[in-house]
Amino acid sequence: MISSITSNLPVFLIIIPLFLAFIIPTFARRLKLVEGLVISIEFIWLLGAVYLASIILKQSGQPIIYSMGGWQAPWGIELKIGSLSAFFMLVITGVSLPVAIFSKGNLVQEVGSKERASRFYVLLLLLGGAMAGMALTNDLFNTYVLVEVASISCCALVSIRKHPRASEAAFKYLILATLGSAFILGGIGYIFMLTGYLNMGFANIAMNQIWQNSPNAVWIAMTFVFIGFGVKAALFPLHVWLPDAHSNAPTPASAILSGLAVKGYILCYLKFMYDVFGPNLMMQFNMDKILVLAGMIAIIAGSLFALSQDELKRRLAYSTVAQIGYLFLGLGLMNQKGLTGMLFYLASHAVIKSALFLSAGSIITATGKKKISDLAGIGKKMPISMGVFTIASLGLIGIPLFSGFVGKWYLLLGSFESGNTLAAIIIILGSVLCAAYLLPIIRIAYFGEVSDDKVKDPALPQKIALLILALAVLVLGIIPGSVLELASRAAAELLMIQ
Amino acid sequence: MKILFEKLLINYPYTIAVLLFSIGALIVVNKPNLFKKLIGINIMESSIFIMFVGGGYIRGGAVPAIEGGKSHSLYINPLPSALMLTGIVVSVSVTAFALALIFRLYKSYGTVDSNKIVKMRNEAMGE
Numbered sequence: 001m002i003s004s005i006t007s008n009l010p011v012f013l014i015i016i017p018l019f020l021a022f023i024i025p026t027f028a029r030r031l032k033l034v035e036g037l038v039i040s041i042e043f044i045w046l047l048g049a050v051y052l053a054s055i056i057l058k059q060s061g062q063p064i065i066y067s068m069g070g071w072q073a074p075w076g077i078e079l080k081i082g083s084l085s086a087f088f089m090l091v092i093t094g095v096s097l098p099v100a101i102f103s104k105g106n107l108v109q110e111v112g113s114k115e116r117a118s119r120f121y122v123l124l125l126l127l128g129g130a131m132a133g134m135a136l137t138n139d140l141f142n143t144y145v146l147v148e149v150a151s152i153s154c155c156a157l158v159s160i161r162k163h164p165r166a167s168e169a170a171f172k173y174l175i176l177a178t179l180g181s182a183f184i185l186g187g188i189g190y191i192f193m194l195t196g197y198l199n200m201g202f203a204n205i206a207m208n209q210i211w212q213n214s215p216n217a218v219w220i221a222m223t224f225v226f227i228g229f230g231v232k233a234a235l236f237p238l239h240v241w242l243p244d245a246h247s248n249a250p251t252p253a254s255a256i257l258s259g260l261a262v263k264g265y266i267l268c269y270l271k272f273m274y275d276v277f278g279p280n281l282m283m284q285f286n287m288d289k290i291l292v293l294a295g296m297i298a299i300i301a302g303s304l305f306a307l308s309q310d311e312l313k314r315r316l317a318y319s320t321v322a323q324i325g326y327l328f329l330g331l332g333l334m335n336q337k338g339l340t341g342m343l344f345y346l347a348s349h350a351v352i353k354s355a356l357f358l359s360a361g362s363i364i365t366a367t368g369k370k371k372i373s374d375l376a377g378i379g380k381k382m383p384i385s386m387g388v389f390t391i392a393s394l395g396l397i398g399i400p401l402f403s404g405f406v407g408k409w410y411l412l413l414g415s416f417e418s419g420n421t422l423a424a425i426i427i428i429l430g431s432v433l434c435a436a437y438l439l440p441i442i443r444i445a446y447f448g449e450v451s452d453d454k455v456k457d458p459a460l461p462q463k464i465a466l467l468i469l470a471l472a473v474l475v476l477g478i479i480p481g482s483v484l485e486l487a488s489r490a491a492a493e494l495l496m497i498q
Numbered sequence: 499m500k501i502l503f504e505k506l507l508i509n510y511p512y513t514i515a516v517l518l519f520s521i522g523a524l525i526v527v528n529k530p531n532l533f534k535k536l537i538g539i540n541i542m543e544s545s546i547f548i549m550f551v552g553g554g555y556i557r558g559g560a561v562p563a564i565e566g567g568k569s570h571s572l573y574i575n576p577l578p579s580a581l582m583l584t585g586i587v588v589s590v591s592v593t594a595f596a597l598a599l600i601f602r603l604y605k606s607y608g609t610v611d612s613n614k615i616v617k618m619r620n621e622a623m624g625e
Contacts, residue, residue: 141581148588152595159599164606168615171599175535178592179526182542185585186519189546192578193553 006051010066010079010136013048013089016041018129021122028118035104038121042097045128049089053486056086063493065138073138073199080138080200083489084343088135088267090483091347094472095260095354096128102358102465103252106458110250110365111161120160124256127153131264140188140198140276143268147184151177151232154261157253158245169244176231176241183228190221191276200275208278219285222277226287229269233262235328236298239321243305246320247313251361254313258320259354263346266327274494279334291332296426298325303433311370312360315437316353319396322430323349329423330411338414339491344484345407348395348476352404355392355469359385362462366455372441376448384457386445388466393438395473398431403476406484511552518545532600532610536593543589547582554578 005012020041024034056064063082067073100121107117130150137143155177159170192198194217195206211218227238234242242262246254273282282288302322309315327349330342362385363378364370379386395402408427415423457463476483506513518541525538554577560570600610607615 141584145584145588148592152592155595159602162602164603165619167599167602167606168619171532171596171603174592174596174599175526175539178539178596179523179542181588182519182522182539182546185543185546186549189550189553192550198577198581 008066009048009052010064010081011068013045013052014129014133014136016045016048016129017125017132021125021129024118024122024125028115031108031114031117034118034121035100038125039097039100039104041125042093042100042128046093046097049086049093052081053086053090053482056081056083057482057486057489074197074202077142078138078199078201079136081136082493083486084267084270084493085135087343087347087483087486087490088263089132090486091263091350092128092131092135092260095350096124096256098465098468099252099256099259099354099358100124101468102255102462104461106365106462107250107252116160116162120157120250120253123153123157123160124252127157127256127261131260134264134268138200138275140191140200140203143271144181144185144188147232147265147268148181150261150264151181154245154257157257158249160253161248161250163248165244166248169241169248173241173245176238180228180231183224183231185228187221187224187228187272190217190224194218194221200271203276204278207276208280211281211284215285218277218281222281222285222287225269225272226290229265229272230294232265233269233327234321234324235294236301236321236325239298239302239324242321243314243317246317246357247311251358251365254317254361255354255357258317258357259350262320262324263327263350266324266331266346270331270494273331279495282334288332288334291328292420292423293332295325295327295329295332296423298322298328299426299430300325300433303430303437306437307433310372312364312372312375312441313357313370315372315441316356316360319356319434319437320353322434323353323396326408326411326427326430329427330414333411333414333418333420333423334495335414335417336488336491336495337410337417339494340484340488341407341410341412341414343487343490344410344476344480345404347483347487348403348407348473351469351472351476352392352395355388355466355473356396358462358469359389359392359466362458362466363389366458367453372444375441376444377446377450378448378455379442379445380450381455382457384463384466386442388470389445390442391470391473393442395477397435397438401474401477403473403480405477406480511548511555515545515549515552518542518548530611530613532603532612535612536596536600539596540589540593543585547585550578550582550585 063080066079068077107120111117127150130146133146155170155174158173159167191203195203197203197206231238246258299322302318302325306315306318309318326345327342330338395404398404398408411427412424522538522542526535554575556572556574559572559574562573562576604610607618
């Protein structure tokens with residue numbers, strides 16, 4: 001029994017959240033039961049991901065290949081569990097659990113009714129299952145279907161609050177996300193017709209043999225995939241849906257959307273670029289330079305937009321646009337250090353942005369004020385929420401001993417190694433701009449005049465969730481240890497360095 | 499130029515797919531009516547389906563099944579058609595969800611024109 005579970009662990013990691021998502025609606029009114037079940041399943045899920053990561057860390061070399069139903073590739077569908085998938089599973093499960101804990105007992109006042117609150121859990125689990133699938137699958141069409149499942153759940157998460165602005169943001173998001181997936185499917189179509197395979201490994205081999213026959217078609221496939229995932233991952237200037245969607249969703253939903261969902265698409269793009277086209281083709285078609293350039297533009301533009309916002313959640317949403325720029329920049333650096341930095345930054349941004357959105361959300365629900373200028377003196381009344389916000393802000397800016405620093409340091413090393421001094425300057429400039437839009441919030445909160453209204457920190461589950469995330473920011477910054485090791489192995493795996 | 503046209507004519511499924519894709523994208527970007535945006539999305543997705551199915555089709559190929567012990571020299575590739583069944587299911591669910599959202603927007607704003615909705619929302623925020 002135990003051995004059959006451990007040997008089929010990858011499948012269980014995808015199926016368990018999906019299965020629970022589909023049985024929750026049968027007892028949707030018993031919210032307490034749903035909450036308990038979701039938190040315990042998320043915890044088991046995290047343990048599974050940790051176990052998977054420990055197996056991967058112990059054995060060096062080839063990734064584990066799991067054939068679904070016993071059919072061998074290229075006829076069957078494969079799951080490939082390498083360092084990259086294990087790393088990403090850790091990120092997904094590690095962020096979902098605090099968000100699920102945060103939602104306990106807190107959602108009803110924000111979304112309206114108990115049934116709506118349990119619908120949130122259904123969507124959270126669907127999104128989690130789809131992202132786990134995106135991390136583990138080795139099949140192009142599977143990736144498309146899972147991307148669609150993820151993006152529909154994201155749109156539904158935005159529209160869960162019955163507010164006209166939320167519906168409007170969700171519709172905009174849905175239309176643009178579907179536009180993106182049409183591009184992705186088109187790209188997959190080109191890859192399939194060029195190579196005749198949907199399995200990433202086989203497609204990669206075939207692609208590298210035949211690309212010289214029809215370079216234009218390869219170029220079109222690359223562009224389609226770039227635009228598609230660019231829209232979905234909110235790469236500037238394709239980010240137009242993000243600020244509305246992320247600032248109108250309920251608090252835990254915006255944490256999961258900004259922290260995780262966007263990263264899922266970046267992971268898929270990473271797999272498409274490195275596992276399907278391969279580093280050699282990326283260089284041939286100058287994709288590395290394009291990605292670095294797009295990343296640099298996104299860092300500067302996103303930060304400037306964030307500076308000009310007075311609404312707290314919108315400022316955080318635009319800050320996500322800037323951080324996505326760092327990830328695309330790291331994707332294009334194409335060396336071991338740059339990719340390690342990019343992956344580590346992805347993990348640390350997932351933790352930091354969830355912490356920021358959750359603490360900002362609890363401040364907004366407690367005070368009812370959305371504007372930054374209204375938050376004077378909040379740090380004295382809500383010490384835990386604002387404390388976590390401060391720790392996460394320092395992490396995002398990249399102060400040493402906080403997790404953002406490690407990622408940014410490796411990105412800097414990577415850009416020096418590839419001889420791109422401009423990228424290094426932009427990385428530092430991005431940090432400065434990040435300080436410029438986050439530190440004023442902290443200054444107002446701690447040194448502003450204290451107003452009279454009585455607000456206090458949220459209840460126990462919310463405090464626990466916030467403290468877990470703040471602790472994660474510090475731990476990843478001080479002792480990155482095995483997470484960094486896993487990231488650097490994943491980078492080596494992507495670049496095919498043995 | 500003549501060769502280009504010949505190529506476009508011979509590969510007519512792809513030509514149609516590209517045309518439909520552009521038409522769909524144009525509708526999504528240009529039309530303010532939410533229903534029309536949704537129709538545009540559907541046209542775009544259909545164009546991708548045509549591209550896939552066209553890619554699997556071989557002129558003169560037989561149905562990929564051995565019937566009565568007779569085998570053919572050419573078979574149509576059934577995989578893209580099977581994939582597109584899944585694609586159609588995905589596009590139907592997106593459409594259903596989008597229609598529900600349009601219904602909700604119509605109930606709260608009384609219009610399906612996106613320009614008017616933006617205008618009304620900005621006025622509400624200005625107050």
